Amino acid sequence: xxxxxxxxxxxxVVGSFVGIVVLGLFGxxxxxxxxxxxxxxxxSRRLAATLTALSVLVPILLLFVAVGxxxxxxxxxxxxxxxxxxxxxxRITGVDALSAEQREQLVSLLSNPSSILDAGGSxxxxxxxxxxxxxxxxxxxxxLGLATTLAYYLLxxxxxxxxxxxxxxxxxxxxxxxxxxAVDADLESVFFGNLxxxxxxxxxxxxxxxxxxxxxxxxxxxxxxLVAGFLxxxxxxxxxxxxxxxxxxxVASLGFQAVSTDQGQGSLVFVGVVLVAYVLLLDVLxxxxxxxxxxxxxxDPIALLFAYLLGPILFGWYGFFLMPIxxxxxxxxxxxxxxxxxxxxxxxxxxxxxxxxxxxxxxxxAERDEFQGDESEPxxxxxxxxxxxxxxxxxxxxxxxxx
Numbered sequence: 001x002x003x004x005x006x007x008x009x010x011x012x013v014v015g016s017f018v019g020i021v022v023l024g025l026f027g028x029x030x031x032x033x034x035x036x037x038x039x040x041x042x043x044s045r046r047l048a049a050t051l052t053a054l055s056v057l058v059p060i061l062l063l064f065v066a067v068g069x070x071x072x073x074x075x076x077x078x079x080x081x082x083x084x085x086x087x088x089x090x091r092i093t094g095v096d097a098l099s100a101e102q103r104e105q106l107v108s109l110l111s112n113p114s115s116i117l118d119a120g121g122s123x124x125x126x127x128x129x130x131x132x133x134x135x136x137x138x139x140x141x142x143x144l145g146l147a148t149t150l151a152y153y154l155l156x157x158x159x160x161x162x163x164x165x166x167x168x169x170x171x172x173x174x175x176x177x178x179x180x181x182a183v184d185a186d187l188e189s190v191f192f193g194n195l196x197x198x199x200x201x202x203x204x205x206x207x208x209x210x211x212x213x214x215x216x217x218x219x220x221x222x223x224x225x226l227v228a229g230f231l232x233x234x235x236x237x238x239x240x241x242x243x244x245x246x247x248x249x250x251v252a253s254l255g256f257q258a259v260s261t262d263q264g265q266g267s268l269v270f271v272g273v274v275l276v277a278y279v280l281l282l283d284v285l286x287x288x289x290x291x292x293x294x295x296x297x298x299x300d301p302i303a304l305l306f307a308y309l310l311g312p313i314l315f316g317w318y319g320f321f322l323m324p325i326x327x328x329x330x331x332x333x334x335x336x337x338x339x340x341x342x343x344x345x346x347x348x349x350x351x352x353x354x355x356x357x358x359x360x361x362x363x364x365x366a367e368r369d370e371f372q373g374d375e376s377e378p379x380x381x382x383x384x385x386x387x388x389x390x391x392x393x394x395x396x397x398x399x400x401x402x403x
């Protein structure tokens with residue numbers, strides 16, 4: 001009963017901070033192959049995890065912050081009145097209770113912090129709005145920081161966690177272990193493949209938008225090339241959709257610029273050529289060549305489409321990461337556990353249906369055994385309770401009988 005109460009408490013905590021947990025799991029599985037490669041070079045788990053966090057996770061977080069600021073500034077310039085920007089901020093930060101006047105005041109504070117001192121020198125009249133703005137910013141940074149810390153912890157201690165879970169579920173020959181190792185391999189394939197696909201798509205999109213500006217007629221420009229390329233890379237996470245939700249508005253913007261500048265048929269022809277080029281480079285090329293080799297190689301991307309689309313609708317922003325995890329958990333349960341449960345047969349540590357989808361537990365177990373056999377020695381850092389190395393001969397206490 002005590003253990004059940006502890007389990008309920010843990011479930012409540014995880015449910016309360018599910019966004020941090022799923023974002024941390026995404027960071028772990030998306031960067032684990034990189035950490036494993038660094039671990040083979042550095043011979044240190046903690047050093048490899050630190051290098052992975054500093055070289056991959058932290059730059060991604062900084063890029064998110066930079067893109068967010070650029071988008072805020074662009075929207076603010078577009079809507080000078082502040083009402084639309086305030087509504088957007090309220091949606092993102094979760095402060096929908098703000099009135100229109102408070103939203104406008106919030107935008108004024110973000111764009112000009114010195115405005116907290118009004119003409120009468122009253123600071124306290126605007127403190128509430130300032131604290132609301134800080135709450136949204138600090139809350140977002142706090143969430144990203146904890147998720148990054150969780151990913152780092154799993155990267156540095158995944159071997160200990162794996163060993164503990166293996167013992168709890170009955171050893172390496174159990175069906176539970178076959179299920180767990182298949183889920184583990186599928187999540188790495190999906191999330192690491194997604195990371196590679198996002199990076200490749202973002203680089204390709206940024207280069208394409210920059211090339212568009214180089215050859216575009218006067219008055220036609222793709223706005224915020226780096227931001228647009230980054231958003232196109234993020235949009236590529238959604239199978240089939242890929243970058244359509246980004247490059248189609250960009251083409252529409254170019255068409256509006258061509259019509260408003262009244263440069264003749266040449267500009268409209270250029271916009272049409274750009275649309276065809278974007279479809280080929282940012283749609284056909286990623287889906288036909290990049291995605292099959294990078295994103296979710298063990299699972300059909302079409303099967304993940306509904307997970308990526310329905311997740312944010314059901315759960316919010318973190319559903320984008322939670323729904324694929326649930327999809328993998330259900331998929332492997334159907335492949336490995338469900339047939340025997342329905343037929344009343346003893347459970348077997350193997351996939352009996354849909355063998356061409358997902359990970360083969362036997363193959364994953366063989367890969368894990370090979371990796372653990374080639375893995376370097378653990379870190380030399382002594383932890384409490386660990387055995388120390390034997391002292392060298394010169395450090396022994398001298399024998400009084402020796403001359």
